[in-house]
Amino acid sequence: MKRIILGTSVLAALAACDSSFGADWRQFRGNAANSVAVGESLPTELSGETIAWKTPLPGRGLSGPIIVGDKVFVSSSSGYGQDRLHVVCVNADSGEQVWQRQFDATGRTMTHDKMCNATPTMASDGERVYAFFSSNDLICLDMQGKLQWFRGLGSEFPNASNSLGMSSSPVVIGSTVVVQVESDAEAFACGVDTVSGETKWQIERPRAANWTSPSVLPATNDQPALALLQSSKGLTAVDPETGKIVWNFEKGASTIPSATVSDGAIVIPSNGLTAIRPSGEKFEELWNSAGLSPATPSPVVIDGMAYVMNNAGVLSAGNTSTGERVWQLRLKGSFSSTPIAAGGYIYAFNESGTAFVVKPEADKGVVISELDLAETILCSPGASNGGLYVRSDQHLIKLANPK
Numbered sequence: 001m002k003r004i005i006l007g008t009s010v011l012a013a014l015a016a017c018d019s020s021f022g023a024d025w026r027q028f029r030g031n032a033a034n035s036v037a038v039g040e041s042l043p044t045e046l047s048g049e050t051i052a053w054k055t056p057l058p059g060r061g062l063s064g065p066i067i068v069g070d071k072v073f074v075s076s077s078s079g080y081g082q083d084r085l086h087v088v089c090v091n092a093d094s095g096e097q098v099w100q101r102q103f104d105a106t107g108r109t110m111t112h113d114k115m116c117n118a119t120p121t122m123a124s125d126g127e128r129v130y131a132f133f134s135s136n137d138l139i140c141l142d143m144q145g146k147l148q149w150f151r152g153l154g155s156e157f158p159n160a161s162n163s164l165g166m167s168s169s170p171v172v173i174g175s176t177v178v179v180q181v182e183s184d185a186e187a188f189a190c191g192v193d194t195v196s197g198e199t200k201w202q203i204e205r206p207r208a209a210n211w212t213s214p215s216v217l218p219a220t221n222d223q224p225a226l227a228l229l230q231s232s233k234g235l236t237a238v239d240p241e242t243g244k245i246v247w248n249f250e251k252g253a254s255t256i257p258s259a260t261v262s263d264g265a266i267v268i269p270s271n272g273l274t275a276i277r278p279s280g281e282k283f284e285e286l287w288n289s290a291g292l293s294p295a296t297p298s299p300v301v302i303d304g305m306a307y308v309m310n311n312a313g314v315l316s317a318g319n320t321s322t323g324e325r326v327w328q329l330r331l332k333g334s335f336s337s338t339p340i341a342a343g344g345y346i347y348a349f350n351e352s353g354t355a356f357v358v359k360p361e362a363d364k365g366v367v368i369s370e371l372d373l374a375e376t377i378l379c380s381p382g383a384s385n386g387g388l389y390v391r392s393d394q395h396l397i398k399l400a401n402p403k
Contacts, residue, residue: 023039023040023067023384023385024067024068024069024124024126024384025037025065025066025067025382025383025384025389026066026067026068026123026124026125026126026172027066027121027122027123027124027169027170027171027172028064028120028121028123028169028171028213028380029213029258029260029298029338029340029380030340030382030383032216032218032261033171033213033214033215033216033258033260033261034215034260034261034262034300034301035260035298035300035338035339035340035341035380036262036300036301036302036340036341036342037340037341037342037343037383037384040342040343040383040384040385040386041342041343041386041401042342042343042345042347042383042386042387042388042399042400042401043357043388043399043400043401044343044345044357044359044368044369045357045368045369046355046357046369046370046371046399047369047371048371049402050371050399050400050401050402051397051398051399052095052387052398052399052400053094053095053397053398054095054395054396054397054398055090055095055096055097055395055396055397056394056395057074057076057086057088057391057393057394057395057396058076058078058086058088058100059076059077059078059079059082059084059086059116059118060076060077060078060082060116060117060118060393061074061075061076061077061116061118061119061379061391061393062115062116062118062119062167062336062378062379063075063076063118063119063120063121063122063169063379063391064121064337064379064380064381064382064390064391065121065379065381065382065389065390065391065396066121066122066123066124066129066382067092067382067383067384067385067387067389068124068126068129068143069092070091070092070093071089071090071091071092071098071143072089072090072091072092072382072389072396072398073087073088073089073090073122073124073129073131074087074088074090074122074391074396075087075088075118075120075121075122075131075133076088076118077105077109077116077117077118077133077134081109082105082109082110082111082116082117082118082134082135083104083105083109083117083135084102084103084104084105085102085103085104085105085117085118085131085133085135085137085139086100086101086102086118087100087101087102087103087122087129087131087139087141087145088100088396089145090396092384092385092387092398095396095398098145099144099145100145101141101145101147103137103139103150105117105133105135105137105154106135106137106152106154106155107133107135107136107137107152107153107154107155107158107161108134108135108136108154108158108161109134109135110161110163110165111134111164111165112163112164112165114378115134115164115165115167116134116165117133117134117135117165118133118134119133119134119165119166119167120132120133120134120166120167120168120169120170120213121169121213121379121380122169122170123169123170123171123172123177124172125172125194127142127143128140128141128142128143128148128194128195129141129142129143130170130172130177130194132168132169132170132179134161134165134166134167135154135166136152136153136154136157136160136161136166136181137150137151137152137153137154138150138151138153138170138177138179138192138197139151140177140194140197148195148197149196149197150197151192151197153179153181153190157181157186157188159183159185159186160181160182160183160185160186160187160188161183161185162183162184162209164209166181166183166211167211167213168180168181168182168210168211168212168213168214169213169214170213170214171213171214171215171216171227172194173216173225173226173227173240174225174240174241175193175194175195175241176191176192176193176194176200176227176240176241177191177192177193177194178190178191178192178214178227178229178238178240179191179192179214180205180210180212180213180214180229182205182206182207182208182209182210182231183207183208183209183210184207184208184209185207186207187204187205187206187207187208187210187231188202188203188204188205189202189203189205189214189227189229189238189243190202190203190243191227191240191241191243200241200242200243201242201243202243203238203243203245205229205231206231206232206233208231208232208233208255209255210230210231210232210255211255211256212230212231212253212254212255212256212257212258212259213258214227214228214229214230214258215227215228215230215258215259215260215261215266216228216261217237217261217266217278218261220264222280223246223278223280224239224241225240226238226239226240226246227239227240228259228261228266230253230254230255230258230259230268230269231253231255232252232253232254232255233250233252233253234248234249234250234251234252234253234268234270235248235249235253235259235266235268235270235276236248236249237278246281247278247281247282247283249268249270249274249276249283251270251271251274252270252271253268253269253270254269254270254294256269256295256296257269257294257295257296257297257298257299257308257338258298259298260298260299260300260301260306261301262301262302262320264277264278265277265286265320266278266283267299267301267306267320269293269294269298269299270288271288271290272288272289272290272291272292272293273288273289273292273293273294273299273306273308273318273323274287274288274289275287275288275306275320275323286323287322287323288323289318289323289324289325291316291318291325292306292308292316292318292323292325293308293310294308294309294310295309295310295311295335296309296335296336297309297335297336297337297338297339297348297380298338300338300339300340300341300346301320302341303344303360304319304320304321305317305318305319305320305326305360306318306319306320307339307341307346307360309331309335309339309348311334312330313330313331313332313333313334313335313350314328314329314330314331315328315329315330315331315339315346315348315358315365316328316329317360317365326363327363327364327365328365329358329364329365329366329367331348331350331356331358331367332350332354333350333351333352333354334350334351334352335348335349335350335351336351336378337349337377337378337379337380337381337390338380339358340380340381340382340383340388342383342388344359344360345357345358345359345360345368346358346359346360346365347381347383347388349373349377349381349390350377351376351377351378352372352376352377353372353373353374353375353376353377353392354370354371354372354373355370355371355372355373355390355399356369356370357369357370371399373390373392373397375392375393375394375395376392376393377390377391377392379391379392386400386401387399387400388400
């Protein structure tokens, strides 16, 4: 195992689903990995006046922004071979760059033209940030940009890659960074200690190309928080401290959109959508709906409704009690990014850079406003303290109500 440890801290890491995170947005699809911005009031009438700032970024990137306090973090990759790795910190209020750090990739950097090395979204425990790349390099920095440790998983496991590129984003649960590294040749998931960078556990995974990201099942009175690992074989619940497998859903699942947790139930992109409710080391299947079938974006579940986007840019809403599809709304363009829900609205960005604000009603969805940002957007946005953050290949953009 190759690793560089330059410094440590004895500060305890916070759980990814802890409500004490406040308005932060600390990982892919938010603190609870469910794309819901709790308590946020975002602009609903989008226009040029709602563009608070627009900051240029180095290289390319599909990774979404994460927000911790007054800092926004995003990763990029540059160079002909995408072998230069960037971690950028930007002030959330002004959009000015606070710091930037650069590293050399140790693993395979080849990706599909639509993707790039900086595809996975970063994660944070509030004390440190963790940047993961398609090259399977995992980098830990403190909030001031000082390197804490570097794991070159791409050099440790050189067969764990594919010609299209890797895109799984890590999650932080307690004192563990959970990472999926899955390909046809080699596939595993591991839990890495947030402070030391040491591997706590590693488990074999199905050998198949997989672009999903871990989800988080929050702790209950009789069960600690669990990491949910999805693959073509199904969904596996894992103890993030030990790597122990708690249960397996074995009816297959998508290898692109990831599962979502809401009110103790898990909505899985499996044969359309399948909802299960875990209890201890078992689970109950609640329903399956072939009519709710997500494409690239992951499902968003809130207020008793599951929202999915298909390949044609159609947003569908389904009842989470029955799985019945309630309404459909066709939006313009194709979508790679997962929408987010905030304040009773759905915010979605298509690949050509148009932002949509959708108001869900009882029997239909209504487009309240839209704004053409005129740049390719493939990342999933983040939200914090009244700001909606999204990145294109060239820029990090903040949308907010004018002051």
